[in-house]
Amino acid sequence: MSTAYSPGVAAVCREIVRDRSRIYDLTSKGNMVAVVSDGSAVLGLGNIGAEGSMPVMEGKALLFKELADIDAFPICIDAHEADEIIAIVRAISPTFGGINLEDIAAPKCFEVEDGLQDLGIPVFHDDQHGTAVVVLAAMVNALRVVNKEFADVKVVFSGAGASGIACCKILQVMGVENIILADTRGIIYQGRDNLTPAKEEIALTTNPEGIKGDVQEALKGADVFIGLSVANLLTADDIRTMNKDPIVLPMANPDPEILPEEAMRGGAAVVGTGRSDMPNQINNVLAFPGIMRGALDARAERITARMKVAAGFAISDLVPEPTPEEIIPYALNKDVVPAVAKAVADAWQEDTSQ
Known part of the structure; x- marks a missing residue:
């Protein structure tokens, strides 16, 4: 005693x-x-x-x-x-x-x-940044599969809440310039009524052509669909309006915006969802344990953009030869946390050394 x-x-x-x-x-x-x-x-x-x-x-x-x-x-x-x-x-x-x-x-x-x-x-809102990091990891490898570059793709989001806006911002960091977000009222554009401050801000840097209408209108000619909204939103016909070899990531839970088999029937080249019983599960558990482990190990004072991007690439690197059926590691892969933690800690050191 x-x-x-x-x-x-x-x-x-x-x-x-x-x-x-x-x-x-x-x-x-x-x-x-x-x-x-x-x-x-x-x-x-x-x-x-x-x-x-x-x-x-x-x-x-x-x-x-x-x-x-x-x-x-x-x-x-x-x-x-x-x-x-x-x-x-x-x-x-x-x-x-x-x-x-x-x-x-x-x-x-x-x-x-x-x-x-x-x-x-470090203060980390997982619904925003955990989702964004894992989406980034999936995008890195999905783009490798279809041989496209971040700077060249048009990305459409269904859902403009916390996770949608965070995912949008991390893709902007990666050089994606043509992003359109849609919420329950339709496509977000500058000057639209009923926008929250966060949506007003994101409207300034998205939808460069000022497209109006619904998510189906936004999808025309798009390379990527990312769903963070509601079940059964899209059909195979909607996917057919997208660009060649589209990437479709419908992540609504428990039921996605479109089922993988329906998306593939519409021509999707790569499909990922948030479900563990379907291929390419895009799950935050791939991000938040390793990010916080690395931040604690480095005694970081905050979570920076560099740390989040480093975490995304650490996850994607664990699938060295991605295929349409595997663009992201298994959610409980034991190699993920050490890899992400090291990348995050190293990124903090880079941030503080500048």
Whole structure:
């Protein structure tokens, strides 16, 4: 008792007071992550509240531990406004080496993440950036299969929420210039009514031709479809209007925007979904454990664009010879976390050395 608690623990406390950075050496902070949610946008279930979201956050914590040996804790909060969530996370942040934001509805999630970037620890909204990283990995290899380049393709998104906008931005980093997003009201363009601030911002850099209409209109001549919306949105006839050898990534869960066999009947060259019982599962579990492991190992202060892109390429590199049936590694491939963690840690070192 005298060693583990009083009076011996007092010496450790005094050392941390003397030098706050010593908390990483003398406590478990550097390996602990809070999985924070208000339960307002749980995948496939919607706004089910803090208590309802608890099993999902427990599952996330289990994956962190199993795949990356990170001690993660579900923090399900009864808070509804962005400033409330920001205040709560700020208050608990001294305990944790990183924050994983989860299942927080858009546009609130953008404000929450942006408001926490000065904590000095990585804050990662998985619904945005985990999805974006894995989509990037899938795109790298899918484009290799069809022999196309990022700069040359037209990409259409169905869904312009948190994940859709994040995926759009990471593809823009890769040089994709012709991107069109569509939400429940149709194609997003500058000046359209009923746009949130996040959609107004993304409208400034997308849809260069100012196309209006629905997602079917946007698909004409497109090279890539990425679905983050609702089931049964497209048919084989819609895929036939796309460019030669289209890439189709319908990721709505549990039922995709178009089933793989229907997409292939329409001429799709590569198809990936979010489901584990179909080929090319595009699953966030390929990203978030390794990204946070690498950020904790590097003692990163935030998650940067370079780190996210590095994670995407680390995942894609695990499929050295991609085929239409395999553009992305198996979701529980044990090689993924070490590869992603190293790439992320190296990217942080590059960011801080400049």
